[in-house]
Amino acid sequence: MKTRRTVWMGLSTFAAGAAIAPLAQAQTKPAPHAHDAPAKPTAGGEGGEGGEAGAARAQSLSANLKFYRAIALIRGHLLVGDELVKAGRWAEALPHFLHPGEEIYPTIKGDLRAYGLRPFESGLKSLAQTVKAKRAEPYGAAIELVRGQIAPADEGLRKMEKDWTRFVVETALEVLRQATDEYGEAIEGGRFAKVVEYQDARGFVWEADRLIESIADALKAKDAEALESLRADMTALKAAWPSAMPPAKPVKDLGGVLGDVARVELHAGRFL
Template sequence: MKLILGLVAILFLNIVSFGYAEDDKIAFAGYLEKTLGHFWAIEKNLDDNNANLAIVHATHPISELYLSMKPELKKANPEFDAQVQKTLMELHSKVGDKVTRKDAQKSIDEAKRIIEQARSIVIGDKLSKDTNFNVAVMINLLAASKAEYAEGVKNGKIAEMIEFQDGSSFVWRSQQIFEKIKPDLPKTQAEKIGKLYPQVWKAYDSNVEPSEVARLVDSITHELDEVSSTKTESANLGTYFDNIQKLLADAKKQYAAGKPDVAQSLVTKAYLDNYEYLEPILLKQNPVLKKEIELMMRQDLRTMLKTGESKDKIGTQIDAILKKLEQAKKLVMSEQKPNSEKYTTSSKYDAQSKDVNCAKPMRLLSNKETGKTTCVKSESVAKMLKSGWTK
């Protein structure tokens, strides 16, 4: 009997650990896709003879996305991690106006090859081809594109070109994934999504209001939800604040424990995967506060981590950021609808109410045994289903 129970326990732990591994791989795939999106933006700008914008997009993967990829790369293959870092670090010098378009393309193609190799090493070829896996990556890319577009376009004009191009590159990458998995999707959803993408591009070309782009992108997400049999609940921005608080607190602990690379990754995730979704509304309510937090987190804190400041100074900086975030949270939450007071306060928050609203792109799951409901990130759904939760 003890042997049986032991085997059951081992099996359960393996299932849970597999779920966590899959969550990490979905997040990692998102960073790869965003990197490929920046490569596409480099190509577009070079074709338009805009080397300056091309260089900006060439710096984003190494200055932001690589920091989030590094822990997984280093764990999988330290030597290859160094190769990825070197390739991305040198890219900006190989796509400027001092090199020919042909030579620049060679460098971009080599960087693409490295990224695909990273996909194979960390994610694996089998999972990379899985339809549900790719649907989850698409949903996250589309959510990120909305936030970028909202920052990039104001009053029918492009106010921030980099953010505008970031948004379009993420849409483009999601469409590339769609074309790859389209044969495996139900015909109805595939046809609807296929008709929506041209509408999104038309909206981009016309610089329509962010709300219209959000409507079109949400329509694609809705069809993807139908495919994955999970429903995206109404958005609530409070979750992002809670995620940032936890990530920064963990970053402080990891840095104090002598793990600066892990701390850098956590801070980058706090910004890219959470704060960026808050920026559009903060920009409307208090642009000065929005910029202060952005610089404190994205620039100052990451520079301090990189240069090896003392753990006390790092702690002080994080505390200052959290204090500013409290001000921002009061402003942002005042924009929430009255019925959104039932929002969840973390990605794994348990609640008794069946009326919980989850923040996009999170999913609402329930546990029949306990009667509880929970909001989890889309990439965590598979893990939760395997551990007893239901949609």
């Protein structure tokens, strides 16, 4: 891992009481689902979802962090896609099963072996085809197959990262940054014009939360008060996505979401 990274968007300014509006103005809206060059374990491409804003951030990440970010984004897509399937919204779910195979997998397929993974492109394609055909019976097995295929990434990276807790926190923060890009892209004219981006953001936020909770015991042992604050911050952030289908009007504008993420980063910084 690199030395301690500068906290995103200038948290010292935020902590001092700076307004959130300039953050929203500074946020660069990415082109919908534009993606980066393949990641390389040694030299490193950007690796993963993100458009211009995500690509610029990914340039500064270590190879391990770029790879785990990509895995987390795939999991975020599967998470929200699964939620939509369980609600009977197969058509709305389909993009979230297509994007991992079409947009993220190609950026990491050359690095799978280095992290203990076997190719899982066929699993992604089979899952997407199952959802497209609205085949409820084989769906459960198809999604569990893909989840199992990417599970070795956790063990593979844990062997490489001496400070696993810090690494997971850093990954969660990267996923949240991508969520803000997607959320900003979703809103036009005070409404959610791009439903898929709203859902992408939801899946990524929920995956970031899952990552944090996966190391909650270690975080609590290090700083129980900071963990409590971090959890409260995540709860406040998640309120922007009351359901998998967007509300008629945003619960929070982009500035509000950026402010919530800045608070998450402020308390997560205690663990970095």
